[in-house]
Amino acid sequence: MANLATRARTLLDLHTAPEILTLTNVWDVVSAQVVAGTPGVRALATASHSIAATFGYEDGEHIPLDLHLDMVGRIVAAVDVPVTMDFEAGYGDAGETARRAIAAGVVGGNLEDQMKPIDDAVAAVEAVLRAGRDAGIDFVLNARTDAFLKAGPDADRSAVLAEAAQRGQAFLAAGAPVVFVPGVVAREEIAALVDALGPRRLTVISVPGASLPARELEELGVARVSTGPFTQRVALTALQDAVTEMVAGGTLPAGTRPLN
16 A cells, blocks of 8 residues: 555545546445445545444444544555545544544545634644644545535525635635535536635535536536445445345345455
């Protein structure tokens, strides 16, 4: 496996390349190995929601950080591509959490702002980036704003968009290379955010049945699209469908492949 600094630079370059970076989120070693072994995959992202669910915890930093980091470290050790970790809101100390993640071999990370006061959110971004500098790597912070996720159903979309752009610009000014805006799926809102943040600065999540295809996001200037907890749900949906067929008297799917 390449050294930490090389993997970090590779991950950063993938975000700034003309081609969109498609990141499939994984939750354990076998899911990581299957995804990493798929042609065209150049990096991996972990999914905090999915890792928590694997151990029976609710999302939202309910899984102990030690357990979370142990799984992420196992994933990093099992693959030969750069890995970025979702460390939620930083477990109370974003800088220290980033340092521990880097020690586990992680070269990028998501950090939620949870719509905290902007000064506090920027300070957390700076702490993570400082941890990367201290480790001697170009840590790829995907600074997340929850402006869309926390907006009510009757919220003024233009106001939400403006707040997401303002927060994203503050994170970029603090040194974050990219900004993650989950909850935005409409073409015109994505285009407006790209205009506000710059090309290859916005990252989004692919929502089943709602999001634009990756090729169209690339045309709009999006840097990265990830899958969050939805890939685990894809796997669990396939499992439940197979069980339903068996219980009804059928068999397992004929196309099942020996991937483990």
